[in-house]
Amino acid sequence: MSHISAGVEYGIHCLLYLTPTFNQRREASVRDLAELQGVPHEFLAKLFTKLAKAGLLVASEGARGGFALARPAADITVLDIVDAIDGQKSLFDCREIRSRCAIFDPENPPAWSSRGVCSIHSVMLSAQQRMREELALWTLADLAARTTEKAPASYPATVIRWLDGRGPARGA
Amino acid sequence: MSHISAGVEYGIHCLLYLTPTFNQRREASVRDLAELQGVPHEFLAKLFTKLAKAGLLVASEGARGGFALARPAADITVLDIVDAIDGQKSLFDCREIRSRCAIFDPENPPAWSSRGVCSIHSVMLSAQQRMREELALWTLADLAARTTEKAPASYPATVIRWLDGRGPARGA
DNA sequence: GGAAATCTACTCGGATACCGCGTGTCCGAGTTATGGTGG
DNA sequence: CCACCATAACTCGGACACGCGGTATCCGAGTAGATTTCC
Numbered sequence: 001m002s003h004i005s006a007g008v009e010y011g012i013h014c015l016l017y018l019t020p021t022f023n024q025r026r027e028a029s030v031r032d033l034a035e036l037q038g039v040p041h042e043f044l045a046k047l048f049t050k051l052a053k054a055g056l057l058v059a060s061e062g063a064r065g066g067f068a069l070a071r072p073a074a075d076i077t078v079l080d081i082v083d084a085i086d087g088q089k090s091l092f093d094c095r096e097i098r099s100r101c102a103i104f105d106p107e108n109p110p111a112w113s114s115r116g117v118c119s120i121h122s123v124m125l126s127a128q129q130r131m132r133e134e135l136a137l138w139t140l141a142d143l144a145a146r147t148t149e150k151a152p153a154s155y156p157a158t159v160i161r162w163l164d165g166r167g168p169a170r171g172a
Numbered sequence: 173m174s175h176i177s178a179g180v181e182y183g184i185h186c187l188l189y190l191t192p193t194f195n196q197r198r199e200a201s202v203r204d205l206a207e208l209q210g211v212p213h214e215f216l217a218k219l220f221t222k223l224a225k226a227g228l229l230v231a232s233e234g235a236r237g238g239f240a241l242a243r244p245a246a247d248i249t250v251l252d253i254v255d256a257i258d259g260q261k262s263l264f265d266c267r268e269i270r271s272r273c274a275i276f277d278p279e280n281p282p283a284w285s286s287r288g289v290c291s292i293h294s295v296m297l298s299a300q301q302r303m304r305e306e307l308a309l310w311t312l313a314d315l316a317a318r319t320t321e322k323a324p325a326s327y328p329a330t331v332i333r334w335l336d337g338r339g340p341a342r343g344a
Numbered sequence: 345g346g347a348a349a350t351c352t353a354c355t356c357g358g359a360t361a362c363c364g365c366g367t368g369t370c371c372g373a374g375t376t377a378t379g380g381t382g383g
Numbered sequence: 384c385c386a387c388c389a390t391a392a393c394t395c396g397g398a399c400a401c402g403c404g405g406t407a408t409c410c411g412a413g414t415a416g417a418t419t420t421c422c
Contacts, residue, residue, distance in 0.1 A: 001404060003175035003265040004296060004365065012292050013269045014228040043368055049395065062376025063392045078295055091303070092176040098319075099183045100210030103334055109420065112322055119318040120184050124176060125251055127306040131263070145272075146291040150284055162275055170324030173365060177405065201354065215407055221356065234415025235353045 007085045010039045011047045012143065015081065018057075021072040021144045022159045027060065027068040032166045035160070054084035074141035079132055081140075091131070092124035093127055179257045183209045183219045184315065187253065190229075191245040194331045199232065199240040204338045208331070212292045219257055226256035245312035251304055253312075263303070264296035 014033040017023055034041030048067050051057045056076055057067045069076065096120055099109040101135055117125070148156060186205040189195055202220055206213030220239050223229045228248055229239045241248065270290055273279040289297070320328060 001173065001366070002263060002265045003343045006267060007366080009264070009267060009269060009292065015263050032395085036274050037269055038274060039269065040368060045394075046368095046396090052394095059394060060376090061374080061394050063390095064377055065375080065393045067394090076306060078292075089174070091173045091174060092181070095178060095181060097181060097209055097211065102208045102210060103330055112324065115322060119174070119315050120181065120250075121360080123307065123310045123315070130306045131299045133293065134302045138295045143295070150240040152284065158275055173405070179405080203354085212407060214409080217355075218357090218407095224355095229353060232415090233355050233413080236416060237354045237414085239355090340373095 003089075003091065004082060007043070007047050008082050010037070010044055011051060011085050012078065013037050013050075014039070014138075015056075015069070015076075015140055016043060016144050016147060017149065017163075018067065018069050019140055019144045021148060021157050023163060024160065027066045028131055028163055029066040029166075031129045032066075032163060036162065051081070051084050054080070056080055056084055067137075069140075072141070073144060074139050077136045078138045078140075078143075079135035082135060090125075091128040092121065094118050094121035095123075136158055175261075175263065176254060177258055179215070179219050180254050182209070182216055183223060183257050184253055184312075185209050186211070186216060186220075187223075187228075187241070187248075187312055188316050188319060189331065189335075190239065190241050191312055193316045193320055194328050195335060196332065198336055199238045201238040202336075204238075204335060208334065221298065223253070224258050225254065226252070228252060228256055241312075245316060248312045248315075249308045250310045250315075251307035254307060262297075263300040266290050266293035266296075 014037050017033055017036060018026060018028060020026065030045045031041045034044040048057060048059075052059050052067065054071075056070055058070045059065065059067050096114060096118065099114045101109070101113065104110060106114065186209050187207060189205055190200060192196060192198065202217045203213045206216040220229060220231075224231050224239065224242075228242055230242045231237065231239050268286060268290065271286045273285065273298070276282060276285065
């Protein structure tokens with residue numbers, strides 16, 4: 001199991017299609033996005049709810065409702081998305097082994113043994129900090145640009161047409 | 173669940189007591205170390221086996237056997253230990269969502285869609301690389317030094333006495 | 345007193361049980377645009 | 384023609400089943416030093 005969940009992957013992929021590159025009206029329903037990306041739409045709904053609570057998305061309810069980016073794609077970092085979906089979970093959780101040393105009185109370990117941050121824990125925290133710094137360097141706009149780099153020039157227009165062809169009126 | 177397992181935490185804590193700071197003869201049994209640190213010794217045995225296979229520890233079998241560091245503590249990094257115990261697991265596993273796009277033929281997605289590394293995956297890989305770089309900066313010797321910094325000057329000697337008082341002859 | 349046999353303590357490896365969490369699914373409630381109906 | 388009502392489509396939130404992997408435990412086998420026994 002990986003530290004950064006599949007939910008984050010699903011979320012980012014779908015968020016890309018809310019950027020102006022692929023979606024001028026900047027709003028789409030969860031179902032359309034999920035089907036476009038081939039991910040379970042009920043699962044994606046949960047993810048988008050989290051993203052909305054974190055202030056990255058705004059939801060409009062009711063028929064013809066959907067989600068849109070709450071701010072420019074260049075102001076949404078990968079770290080924002082990871083934190084919103086995975087909830088700032090830490091890379092390592094310290095169990096305070098240092099205070100379990102058999103030499104100590106189990107009921108009353110000395111104060112110095114648990115003073116400050118455990119040295120092992122502090123190494124893990126700095127590693128986590130490095131990871132977060134890197135994630136904060138990249139924005140949705142960067143990822144959208146890299147995606148269109150590889151794809152043929154006609155791809156964004158095809159996506160837009162596909163999205164416009166959906167919706168409640170598709171049966172009529 | 174955290175990405176860096178409890179096994180790594182147990183392992184590092186116990187490895188610290190194989191450094192010259194705490195253990196001049198540089199060898200100790202799994203059971204003694206486990207009881208000293210208050211961790212399950214059968215679980216620790218598995219971890220030490222992994223560390224030995226990775227070349228960080230050397231085992232001597234038989235009665236009075238035990239483990240010792242295979243090289244100086246200053247040459248064993250936290251990254252070495254993490255890789256040995258957790259097995260180089262990646263921070264993120266890409267599911268190639270990009271080739272699932274509903275616009276493509278599901279049986280035959282276009283080649284450009286999966287050319288090179290997924291842009292999202294590459295961000296995660298660089299974040300992981302940053303994390304590993306930080307873990308590689310710290311060695312067992314650093315951690316041992318930081319531990320003795322906080323502890324009273326008498327602590328290492330107390331640990332040594334405790335370890336020496338153990339072993340098969342402790343009943344006699 | 346010395347050699348052989350036994351004992352003890354340790355490593356090594358596999359098998360297995362438990363449990364938490366990520367993943368995925370289902371369902372009911374609330375909200376709003378759309379289309380139809382009646383005055 | 385306009386106001387009203389029913390319907391459809393969507394978000395929101397909780398509940399729950401499933402499976403995987405980390406954690407922990409147990410057991411048998413092999414090895415080597417220590418102890419005891421026997422010649």
